[in-house]
Amino acid sequence: MIHLTNIDKYYDSKFQRTFVLKAVNLEVKEGEFVSIMGPSGSGKSTLLNIIGLLDQPSAGEYTLYDKTVLDLKEKVKVDYHRNFMGFIFQAYHLIEEMTVYENIETPLIYKGVKGREREAMVADLLDRFNMVAKKDLFPQQLSGGQQQLVGIARAIVGKPKLLLADEPTGNLHSSQGEMIMETLKALHEEGMTIIQVTHNEKFAGYGTRIIRLEDGIIRKDEKY
């Protein structure tokens, strides 16, 4: 599904080139649950952003289902974001001006899903995450774990193939973190491809594969 070949990401300053990622080769198959680990500044988030089409590599090849996705037009990129992938962030990044319901609904609006259907899809997810009672609250009124659940709901409401999570448990207590990881695991079991970035060994273990990055280079790639 995902095919990265010789991906470099660097920044040029006057006298030197600083590499964030160097010669990264990575293949992710459909249905995998990949955890990317590594110390701060090892390039984990950059790698995730490149996979998520939020950032461009400086060099290398990137294909999704054998189609190259570098230098895409804005329109095509937006299409991928609408239909193919969902994002979860460490700081949740919910839209504070919107209620829980509206936050989950928004991607469907962008996707062009009709009102009735939209209602059903959001209601379904609210039900699944036990948040029906909280649908009219604003993000600030929820606990961190609940906010992240909304984040997940928003990411998957459009039924993406790929879920990208950037330290989804980074801001949470361990118990809430576990709850989130269990949710991700369940999604994986339903067949969703997930790539997460994490610092936490234990949570990395929820994945089926762990990739260890160090100074922009893949040091280890273990499958379980």
Next chain:
Amino acid sequence: MIKHFFINILRNIRQNKVFTLINYANLVIGFAVFILFSALISHELNYDKFNVNYDDIYRVQTRQEDSHPTNFCTYSPAAYRYHLMADLPEIEKVLLMREVSGGANSGQFFTLPDGSQLYEKDGYWSENSIFEIFTIVIKEGNKATALTEPNTIVLSETLSEKLFPEGNAVGKQVTIGKRVPLTVTAVYADFPKDSNLRPTYLVSMPTYDVLSGGSEYRDNWTSITFDNYVLLKKGADPKLVDAKIKDAFKNVKDYEKSTPYLHPLSKLHISPNSQPDMIVGLGILSFAALLILILSSVNYINLSLANSTQRSKEIGIKKVIGSSKKLIASQFIAETIFHTLIATIIALCVAYLSFPMLNHILNKNIDFILWGNWQLLGFVGFVSLLVGVLSGLYPSLVISSYNPVKVLKGKIFSNNNNSISIKKILVATQFSISLFMLIVSLILFNHVNFILNKDLGFDSKNILYTEINISDKTPFETVKTRMLQHPEIADISFSSTIPFVGNIGGYVTWEGAAQNEKEMISRNYVNYDFIPTYNLKMAYGRNFSKEYPADNQACIINETALKVFGWTDPIGKRITMYGKSYPVIGVVKDFHPFSVHNPIPTYIMFLKDNVISGSTLLTLRFTGDEQKARYLATSELENIFPNDPFEFKDFGVAFYLDFAISFWQSMKRMFMFFAVVTLVISTIGLFGLILFTIKRRTKEIGVRKVLGSSVRSIYWQLSSEVIAMLGFAILVGCPSAIYIYNTMPGAYKEPLSIMVFIVSVVLVAIIAVLTISYHVVKIAISNPVEALRYE
């Protein structure tokens, strides 16, 4: 989608109450000023449009080429009507009118039912064709014959109600000037306020024939005192008619230097003398109003950008979850349009409520029409939409191109110095404009005080005057002795004109003048007492005196005349006017016969026969209580002239009503208005700029505070930027204000005072400092941890 759009807007408003308030204040002020002046201009351009024949009505005016510069006179001789236009096939109707008395107010006294006298201005002699040319609503009577017979009068509704409170005026008698009885033949509804011609009553032209002693005036080409209107046939070419009239006029060789020309009704109001003054004035006003609208849209842009830091996260998230750049941009533009439309609606109400203020500023009494004036409302709506699109465009492009990765990490405004400097220039420009407006309004303030307080060269206090038209010749000495027996009356004189009231022109030549050299002068016919009554000072020679019987063939000139004639020893030198020669017996020190706005003219006084007759101006100087003096003078004069109506007026009133003075007062108020508005708008601009700077630097300031930096250094940092802008404003604003001062019309100006500049700069500086302080205090009391939390 639409529901979400509005919910989003509402929540944004709720979250940023102060910001929304400022933003709306900004837009509402901009639009309200724009609407006010659009309404004013629409009013001025729509004068006379109520006339059905609007496009075909012309006034035949006179171009006087023997005057320098060429004078365009709205009046014309009656001969035009009878000898030039009567037989032209293109002309449907002709109309000859004349103001009922040649004086400034053109009024007449009416006898009220209780016997007292009522002075009514704006009366005309008129032919009956007025009803066929202009659109006049008749309330009573028959308009086909209303003005065809001698001794008939048509009243406006207002005057009719005053004279005949019980109604049914037609057929009743009115008396004008205590002697002429007239029969009311019709009553018409008052002319609308946006009519150029607004007579309060019309007396039939045959009456004029009777009173002026015949119809000789019809052949008079030199008395330029009539109004000639024509109604052209539908489809007639006015240029052709104009040419034909001119052709016909060429046959009257003697008067070739005062030629007739057609002036359309559409221009009678905005350019009565074919001069562009009013059009230029309206142009300047529209420019100023447009400028204010532009300034407030610039503020909107700045404020949106400042606020966008707050919304950047929202935008970033939306992009990640699948919103396109185009969608975000168009949503932002739609939001801006929504805000501008709402602001426009509020501004319409504000403008509506501010019309009395505008009337006060302009010293006018205009009925502004806003609701129902679709042309105007459509225009305002269009401009509002345009402003919405234009001021939404740039921020929408900036906001929609935020990089989501950077935005979500909280790094957005790195390396953005370029756009900051553009903003600084914009705000500095706003400050320059408001400083300029402020200085100019203070200059005008000084100027108005100056012309109000300038020494006029004569004693203008304690003066009462009246116009009186005397039917029976009366020796002035009888009047004088009877008046002066009251200690309240100190002096009395009579003359053809008095300072600020009336003017008689003429050409003279003088001893020592070159061949064909002549000078346009202002002349006055006075009696022996005129100079003492007004306390005029003699520079050379003496006043007219009864001891010198030859004085009735002599004259007194003023110092300006002395300079113009180039004499060193004026006494005994001669001037010649209309073929008659007069020796100079004295020179008065210069005084202002007209307002201080005008230069002192070449002024010559001749001696009047010491017998009052006909139309004259009576002046008296009182001591002590004005009411008592007025009462005594009125009752004495009523005894002496029981048949002649008159009304004593306070000279001070004439002085303040003087056109030049009210003009300058309007200008002063206008500039003060603009100064306040631009000051508010540029303060909002500065507020937005500082808000932007501070939001960008929240983190920096937080870090500084954690590291122990004082609020003072932050304050100083912000202030230094503002001081630079203020410097720019001074460099731009002061020279332009000086330029305005130098080009300001007016013969006499007070020297420019440095205080004007100091006061303005200090005021602007104080406002700037207060604006900064607001923000700095907010930072000072904020917790730095807040700023640093999201890392």
